């Protein structure tokens with residue numbers, strides 16, 4: 001089963017993808033991963049969804065709302081960043097924007113005057129550092145190679161730093177089994193109490209929400225798409241009952257069932 005994820009080799013997404021398959025291919029944008037799976041070019045994709053320090057990976061949420069794919073698995077991995085460089089003489093630190101943000105406190109304290117460069121992935125930052133001694137990278141310490149050294153380890157602002165990834169597949173692989181479900185609701189309307197009404201069907205059936213995130217719909221200012229994760233499977237009657245009510249409330253918009261799955265923790 002060929003799995004597409006964020007590359008080049010050595011990213012955290014790559015580490016998470018090894019839990020899904022041994023046959024891994026790389027691209028440098030989350031949107032491209034979701035598009036390639038929706039188009040049937042790859043059986044699986046692995047994308048980051050949210051981080052315990054920095055929050056949502058918004059590009060992933062927007063792509064899940066837009067393209068026709070299923071969430072088939074959830075993978076949670078600890079994220080432990082290292083600072084890699086030829087030596088201490090670097091002037092720039094290159095990494096993924098999420099990784100730079102997860103180390104904000106460390107960087108402010110130790111390198112307040114160093115320029116930060118956001119690149120497509122942590123492993124791309126490592127390649128920049130390999131090619132140029134004036135550049136350091138923030139990435140997993142296993143990326144140390146060539147003339148690079150690990151200058152500091154565990155530089156993330158919280159030791160418990162973790163990122164939740166999902167494995168996606170074609171919409172035809174959507175499962176109703178599993179202890180957790182992801183859906184996206186676009187009500188395409190706005191009136192007092194709408195959000196409360198959309199969430200009440202879960203509370204009434206004792207379904208625990210594990211996440212609620214709003215993203216701009218892109219249609220007009222103040223118009224939102226809601227990403228909801230909850231702890232029940234699509235196969236359950238109570239879930240079907242809740243979704244029927246929500247679909248009636250969102251009749252001018254849509255409700256997308258991304259799928260049910262089980263949570264998995266992978267130690268990196």
Ligand SMILES: O=C(O)C(=O)C[C@]1(C(=O)O)C=C[C@@H](O)C=C1
Nearest residue numbers: 011012013048096098121122163
């Ligand atoms: O650049 C990487 O290594 C990635 O896999 C991306 C990513 C992200 O987008 O959040 C994944 C995990 C970490 O939170 C930092 C970066």
